[in-house]
Amino acid sequence: MCPSRAAAEAPARRRVAVVGGGPAGLMAAEVLRAAGADVDLFEAKGSVGRKFLIAGKGGLNLTHSDPPALFAGRYGARAGEVGGWLSAFDADALRAWARGLGVETFVGSSGRVFPSDLKAAPLLRGWVRGLRTQGVAFHVQHRWCGWDADGALRFETPDGARSVEADATVLALGGGSWPQLGSDGAWQAVLRAAGVDLAPLRPSNCGFDVAWSPHFSARHAGAPLKPLVLHWLDLDGTPRALQGEAVVSAHGVEGSLVYAASATLRELIARDGHAVVHLDLSPGRDEARLQQDLARPRGKRSIGEHLRRTTGIAGARVGLLREVLGADRMHDMAALAATAKRLPLLLRAPRPLEEAISTAGGVRLEAVDGALMLEARPGTFVAGEMLDWEAPTGGYLLTACFASGLVAARGALQWLGMQAATPAG
Numbered sequence: 001m002c003p004s005r006a007a008a009e010a011p012a013r014r015r016v017a018v019v020g021g022g023p024a025g026l027m028a029a030e031v032l033r034a035a036g037a038d039v040d041l042f043e044a045k046g047s048v049g050r051k052f053l054i055a056g057k058g059g060l061n062l063t064h065s066d067p068p069a070l071f072a073g074r075y076g077a078r079a080g081e082v083g084g085w086l087s088a089f090d091a092d093a094l095r096a097w098a099r100g101l102g103v104e105t106f107v108g109s110s111g112r113v114f115p116s117d118l119k120a121a122p123l124l125r126g127w128v129r130g131l132r133t134q135g136v137a138f139h140v141q142h143r144w145c146g147w148d149a150d151g152a153l154r155f156e157t158p159d160g161a162r163s164v165e166a167d168a169t170v171l172a173l174g175g176g177s178w179p180q181l182g183s184d185g186a187w188q189a190v191l192r193a194a195g196v197d198l199a200p201l202r203p204s205n206c207g208f209d210v211a212w213s214p215h216f217s218a219r220h221a222g223a224p225l226k227p228l229v230l231h232w233l234d235l236d237g238t239p240r241a242l243q244g245e246a247v248v249s250a251h252g253v254e255g256s257l258v259y260a261a262s263a264t265l266r267e268l269i270a271r272d273g274h275a276v277v278h279l280d281l282s283p284g285r286d287e288a289r290l291q292q293d294l295a296r297p298r299g300k301r302s303i304g305e306h307l308r309r310t311t312g313i314a315g316a317r318v319g320l321l322r323e324v325l326g327a328d329r330m331h332d333m334a335a336l337a338a339t340a341k342r343l344p345l346l347l348r349a350p351r352p353l354e355e356a357i358s359t360a361g362g363v364r365l366e367a368v369d370g371a372l373m374l375e376a377r378p379g380t381f382v383a384g385e386m387l388d389w390e391a392p393t394g395g396y397l398l399t400a401c402f403a404s405g406l407v408a409a410r411g412a413l414q415w416l417g418m419q420a421a422t423p424a425g
Contacts, residue, residue, distance in 0.1 A: 056120025175359025
């Protein structure tokens with residue numbers, strides 16, 4: 001019996017493999033499935049979204065309320081490319097997508113956008129539950145290790161090696177930070193062998209090493225530094241300054257204020273072998289006012305107590321002054337005031353990649369086309385932190401991961417001759 005004309009003309013079902021269960025991979029899976037593709041999502045760990053959950057531990061910073069031009073500018077040298085992704089899925093689209101999952105968001109005082117309950121877990125659970133209902137097949141404990149001789153994807157699983165054929169593939173394997181959560185950068189060797197041009201993975205949004213004295217490190221590690229203004233020079237010598245908060249670590253300094261300048265500081269260290277920053281420990285007072293306040297009679301009070309009572313400088317900030325000036329010069333009020341306004345710190349190295357919040361480097365954007373397909377491997381698309389871009393914390397990282405996942409998925413659909421559903425999600 002001959003098949004019906006309708007059956008004969010029915011388009012072939014397309015199977016797409018998404019490798020990596022972070023935000024970029026999950027967004028790619030959603031877009032692909034909405035367009036009618038059969039989607040298999042593979043994750044090396046026992047569950048998806050582990051780094052996403054850690055990112056939301058202190059309150060999930062989902063995106064930012066910056067206007068579009070300013071938002072795109074946060075991506076530095078890659079602002080043009082990432083801005084193109086954001087034109088397809090920006091901060092407003094991300095908030096609308098979250099609302100579609102029943103998660104309302106709000107804009108905090110800093111302009112950052114958070115879920116109303118500040119949590120990542122409810123959003124992730126609802127998202128994954130919806131993807132399963134829509135027909136996305138999840139395969140955990142599947143570690144990707146390249147392609148076999150016939151072009152099938154190869155995975156290591158608890159049950160042994162497995163080969164999977166797919167009509168297109170989206171790779172969203174993360175960078176190299178927080179390897180215990182799955183993004184260990186092991187894919188670099190596979191892609192390099194396939195002829196893909198890679199930039200070395202480097203720490204981004206990271207802390208830096210400072211040669212503290214043992215006494216200072218033992219006494220103040222973990223102590224906050226606030227209020228604080230960080231002064232540094234860009235690579236071209238342009239002065240920069242930013243107010244915020246930092247934290248003393250056993251090895252040096254970290255925290256949101258340091259992370260904001262980390263890309264430049266990392267490159268300065270790579271160029272010069274070190275970077276020098278200056279800390280203003282008393283942003284609300286100029287040097288003359290500090291000298292005047294410190295000139296008040298001290299009586300029998302210690303210099304630390306005198307600083308606290310007259311200037312509000314206390315705790316680890318006093319420790320920093322003593323670390324730089326030494327015990328004797330702590331009694332020189334002019335030197336104390338000058339150093340409090342411009343305390344120098346010599347940064348020796350960024351902290352290791354595995355400690356960083358995010359990653360710079362990866363697949364160079366010149367190695368992919370506008371749809372994020374690998375030039376060296378047609379039919380394979382790349383999304384998220386695998387790509388060579390970086391951004392400061394503040395919601396910019398997550399937004400670009402979501403957006404790149406959408407762009408890569410649409411690229412895969414176009415490659416397969418399929419039409420993307422609109423709007424995504």
